[in-house]
Amino acid sequence: MVLRQSTRDDEAFHSRYDEETEEEEEEEEEEEEEEEEEEDFVLVGYRPTRGKGKSSSLVFEQEKEEEEEEGTAEHSSTPIRKRGGSVVLSAPSIDDDFDLELSKFKRLVETISPTPGIDALREEFEKNTSLQAVENAKIETEERARLRKSRVQLAAQRRMQRLEEELRLTLVEESASRDGAMLKIASFQNALSLRDVSDASVTNKATEARLNRVEKERKENLENISQLVQDAKTMAQKQREEKEKQKKIEAEKKLEEEKRDKEIQKQKEKMKQEEEARALAEAKQREAEKIPAVYVTAEALEAEKRSLQVLHAARERVAAYSASPEAKRERRTIIQRLTIHVQQVACTKDQVVKKADDIIREFLTPATPEHIRTYAMITLSKKILAQCDVQVAKLNRYAFALAEVLARCAAHIPELSEIFVALLRDACPLAVPKYYPFLKSKYAEEKEYFKICGYAPSEDDANAFESSDSYANRISGYMLLYGAYVQVSPVVVQNHPHSIDQAWAWFSRLLNKCPPNRQTAVALESFLKHAGYEFVKTYRNQGVKLLLVIAQQWIPKLESARDPDAVPVISRLRTYLNERKFEILPEGSNMPKTDTSSLTI
Numbered sequence: 001m002v003l004r005q006s007t008r009d010d011e012a013f014h015s016r017y018d019e020e021t022e023e024e025e026e027e028e029e030e031e032e033e034e035e036e037e038e039e040d041f042v043l044v045g046y047r048p049t050r051g052k053g054k055s056s057s058l059v060f061e062q063e064k065e066e067e068e069e070e071g072t073a074e075h076s077s078t079p080i081r082k083r084g085g086s087v088v089l090s091a092p093s094i095d096d097d098f099d100l101e102l103s104k105f106k107r108l109v110e111t112i113s114p115t116p117g118i119d120a121l122r123e124e125f126e127k128n129t130s131l132q133a134v135e136n137a138k139i140e141t142e143e144r145a146r147l148r149k150s151r152v153q154l155a156a157q158r159r160m161q162r163l164e165e166e167l168r169l170t171l172v173e174e175s176a177s178r179d180g181a182m183l184k185i186a187s188f189q190n191a192l193s194l195r196d197v198s199d200a201s202v203t204n205k206a207t208e209a210r211l212n213r214v215e216k217e218r219k220e221n222l223e224n225i226s227q228l229v230q231d232a233k234t235m236a237q238k239q240r241e242e243k244e245k246q247k248k249i250e251a252e253k254k255l256e257e258e259k260r261d262k263e264i265q266k267q268k269e270k271m272k273q274e275e276e277a278r279a280l281a282e283a284k285q286r287e288a289e290k291i292p293a294v295y296v297t298a299e300a301l302e303a304e305k306r307s308l309q310v311l312h313a314a315r316e317r318v319a320a321y322s323a324s325p326e327a328k329r330e331r332r333t334i335i336q337r338l339t340i341h342v343q344q345v346a347c348t349k350d351q352v353v354k355k356a357d358d359i360i361r362e363f364l365t366p367a368t369p370e371h372i373r374t375y376a377m378i379t380l381s382k383k384i385l386a387q388c389d390v391q392v393a394k395l396n397r398y399a400f401a402l403a404e405v406l407a408r409c410a411a412h413i414p415e416l417s418e419i420f421v422a423l424l425r426d427a428c429p430l431a432v433p434k435y436y437p438f439l440k441s442k443y444a445e446e447k448e449y450f451k452i453c454g455y456a457p458s459e460d461d462a463n464a465f466e467s468s469d470s471y472a473n474r475i476s477g478y479m480l481l482y483g484a485y486v487q488v489s490p491v492v493v494q495n496h497p498h499s500i501d502q503a504w505a506w507f508s509r510l511l512n513k514c515p516p517n518r519q520t521a522v523a524l525e526s527f528l529k530h531a532g533y534e535f536v537k538t539y540r541n542q543g544v545k546l547l548l549v550i551a552q553q554w555i556p557k558l559e560s561a562r563d564p565d566a567v568p569v570i571s572r573l574r575t576y577l578n579e580r581k582f583e584i585l586p587e588g589s590n591m592p593k594t595d596t597s598s599l600t601i
Contacts, residue, residue: 027157032155038331062285096479114380131515166404174176244557295440296434297509304432307422314374321371334376337362342383348403356408377413380406381420385427388477396480397588399530403484406495414497428478429454433510468518468565475519476526483530487589500538503531516558518566524550525573532582533589543582551577 123497201544253301321327338359363376384402392399410417429452436453443449447465455465456474466474506527514520528535528550536543555573558566576582 013417028159032152037233050476056404056501076303078180144293146488153169168442181300187445219273280500292437293439294434294436294449295514296432297513299505300432300509300513302435303505304422304425304434307418307425310415310418311426314378314415318371318375318378321375330372331375333364334372335379338379338383340375340512341378342387342405345401347397347588348595348597349591352401352404352591355407355409359405359409360412364409364416373413377419378423380409381423384481385423386479388481389474392480393473393477396529399481399484400586400588400591403481404488404492406485407488407498409494411495411498413495417497425481428453429474430510430514431478431482431506433506433520433523435514435517437515472518472522475522479523479526480530481528483532484589487531487534491535500531500534503527504539504543504546507535510547511549511554516554517561517564518569521558521566521569521573524554525569526583528573528576530586530589532576534582534588536582547577547582 007290174370178542322331341355341359345351359380363380364373368376384406387398387402392402406416407422410420421431425434429436436449438449450465453471454474455471458464458466483503486498487499488496488499490496490499510520510524532547536547539546550573555570560568
């Protein structure tokens, strides 16, 4: 604190010193300027005089004599103003005596009578005299300026010496003041240190006393807590013993109640089992009486029977050939050739015609042995059906190319169409159409039901079957191929043995007999998607009426079942009918002549 006060005093001292120094310097500069101006005027021949009414200003002028008035008229004077006063500059004169003699000479000349040429001499004399005076004044002015400069330098040196001496003295005073302040600070620090030591001693004693008091209170609290804990343990032990006794009593009561409840439950279960057995027997009896084993029309069964007879006859003809070890290589060759032909079928008219001609030429000519021709027809039908899982379900338009190849071959040998339809109905009963409801009274296990409905074995588990979604996708693939097969126009393939009239039969049999559910809806939507256009084109108003039955009666029944899995297929059916897509050629049916993507330029 003393150090800060000393610093402020030093700053105030320096500030006052600087201000006083500046004021002194300004006053000295003003005095020197005034002295120099007066000296300059004196050097050129002016006399200082006091002006009238101006006590603080000087007026320099020559003696006012009548003789000098004429000389002053020839030379203009210039007033100079300085600090409120004025200085009048007259023509310069070197010496007062010289001026006096000059004026006397002028008066003498004026008294002399004019002589020719005297005026010119006088003017020349006056001119020379003025020039000499000006030159002398100039020399004297330069000398005065030099002397003034030397005086100024000398004064500056003296001023600098005074300032250095004052600065030295100031530094000495500041050093002494700073040393005194430091001594005061040291004394204050010592005093504070002594006081801190004293305060620390007092604080330590107070802290020690407080710690002793706290320790004593802590020990007392611990003793009290220990006593309370002991009392609580004793009380808790008593409560536990009482609770255990109460639990034992309650457990015994509960065991007795459980025994009674078990006896009552056994009696109830026995009565329930008896009631369920009676109800199951009655339900089985009612189910057997009301629900048929299969939903199918008599006409559909008759058509299925005819195609199965053709298939059985064909299998009997090739039974010996299929089992002959000698024909194994020949059979493998037939399978390989037909597999290649089916896989090479493309969605172009040229490729469809070419593949159909190749198959007919290799296997279906009259010159081909009957057992080889029959074996080839069965193999070709299986290979085309196998594409339903591989290609048709993923690329729907591929069904039209396969169907036209099959139709061209069947037009050459109608027996091929019966064999294909029989194998299709065996793999997909809804192609009949035929639907098997699940009846507990008829099927001991679900496996029997899945097998008869056409479910394929699971790839992951040989003892299980595929999921319902996978089964629905396979149904869609089969029915897309079947719809594409029946819609082949007589204009494209003449003598088609299984044409659009089979579509009318399939629609009427499904709507009249099969119940609306997810499986039947998938079959209907897929078949309608590919055969609907040709069906309406052929039957016109009657075909449209049949579609109205689907929209107004069959679909509402399907919706009333509230099956969440059937929602997508219901939506597709509604879209197809509402947007009248049966008036538009199905995608892929109008195949291009060649595959333009294979052309190169």
